[in-house]
Amino acid sequence: MPRITNLVKKLQARGLKVEYVKGWSTRGSSSFTPKGVTCHWTAGPRGTEGRPSLNVVTHGRPGLPGPLCNVYLDRRGVAVVVAAGRANHGGRGVWKSGSGNSDFFGIEAEAADGNDWTEAQREAYPKLCAGLLDAIDESNASWVCGHSEYALPKGRKIDINGYPMSSMRAQVQAIINGQKPAKPKPKPKPSRPEAKPAALVQSKKNPPNGSTTFPKDFEDLAINKKPDALTIGALQILLHATGRRDNQRWDGKLAGRTVADTMRMLRAQGYYKVTPFTAKGVRKGTPLKVDRKAGFWFYVELQRFLADALGKRGKKFYRGKIDGIFKDMSWESFELWINTQNGR
Ligand SMILES: [Zn+2]
Structure with a gap:
């Protein structure tokens, strides 16, 4: 299956503010057959209003090539589309009949830990999950899992504790049942190019x-x-x-x-x-x-x-x-x- 290039449209249709990182539609491997969504946090620095982890989740880090997610959710609740192809986010694990990064979209939300969610993120996160399921014509919210629920061996990951997944799934299902996706909004803006690291x-x-x-x-x-x-x-x-x-x-x-x-x-x-x-x-x-x-x-x-x-x-x-x-x-x-x- 090719990369999932209807992402931007589908997320907008769920009423999200959407931006994208240049090159998103060809980023990530095309061997990608997503059935569901895995939810993560970045474990980045606390409290900053910038996008301190966007560069890493786009380009990877030593030992782990990017992209590290499909969509990045900033603290203002803006969904930044990073990659339409397979991303390195889940590691070993299983959820329902899905296993491995080919089977799941990955969302990385900017948060230091389970106590670090903004209101805007709490509002946007379930919409974002719903929009990703829309993109693959899936209407069953049981296909949304937290990284901690997916990862093996059990206990290997703690994200996204602090955002209970049972209520996340209930919210996603309500969104899918209750609302027809709205018409897509005008063209989204490209995300600002990531800031270069400063010289010392x-x-x-x-x-x-x-x-x-x-x-x-x-x-x-x-x-x-x-x-x-x-x-x-x-x-x-x-x-x-x-x-x-x-x-x-x-x-x-x-x-x-x-x-x-x-x-x-x-x-x-x-x-x-x-x-x-x-x-x-x-x-x-x-x-x-x-x-x-x-x-x-x-x-x-x-x-x-x-x-x-x-x-x-x-x-x-x-x-x-x-x-x-x-x-x-x-x-x-x-x-x-x-x-x-x-x-x-
Ligand atoms: Zn994770």
């Missing part, structure tokens, strides 16, 4: 790459008086290390999220609270908002911070006017300040 240290050879994991450190910046990707990338590494969390990507861009984190960093140092003087029709002492906009007062406060902070031999970083015009000398002193934070 930012350098010219390892510039910001958009990863959701941040390097631990950065090489000293060349002082070029420019807010280039390495300057902003180093700022992002510093902000991340100090617990600022608005920005989730090491991308070297001074966009709103990074500006907001910088504003909070300044606040924690006693800056960016109220306007320090009257200018631009705004009175001295007017409260400043964390508004993600790198405007006049943001740069005024950054200049004041750099003018007060002491560098080598007690010298101040910025010795120019506090005028909110953040150009050559301002960026130079900012780069000098960043370099003194290196390795902390």
Whole structure:
């Protein structure tokens, strides 16, 4: 039997939000004759809102080639179709008359353990099982099993404890009995390409790459008086290390999220609270908002911070006017300040 390429349509018809990983329709072996669905969790990191396990379940890990599932369920309840062909997910085991990965679709839901389900996942998981059974014209929900129920020897696997399979099957059966699949929605979006793992240290050879994991450190910046990707990338590494969390990507861009984190960093140092003087029709002492906009007062406060902070031999970083015009000398002193934070 070929790969099951009606997956996207069938999942959408069950009302799921569906995305896919590029290449899904040809991923996984075509020797695939699914009769049922095996439910897993990823045992990934707790609490993150990203998709920390999507890369692994798509491409595999050392000793276990991918794909490791057919569909990945993120914490927001989005079904990401990974593979239309056979996936490496079950290992040895049996459920009803099915045994082996050729006989079962595999679902991997992002969860650390049995206490880590989101509401969105609880709602989506049975729909996802129903949609997969639709794809093979199976209407008996007894074909849905948990990995722990399937795996041999017994006790080899604990997923997906914490999501009782008897109630999962009851929900799936109710969905299949009660609802006609809706009409498919418009074209689904491709899943964002998986973030590359970040380099351990930012350098010219390892510039910001958009990863959701941040390097631990950065090489000293060349002082070029420019807010280039390495300057902003180093700022992002510093902000991340100090617990600022608005920005989730090491991308070297001074966009709103990074500006907001910088504003909070300044606040924690006693800056960016109220306007320090009257200018631009705004009175001295007017409260400043964390508004993600790198405007006049943001740069005024950054200049004041750099003018007060002491560098080598007690010298101040910025010795120019506090005028909110953040150009050559301002960026130079900012780069000098960043370099003194290196390795902390
Ligand atoms: Zn499993």
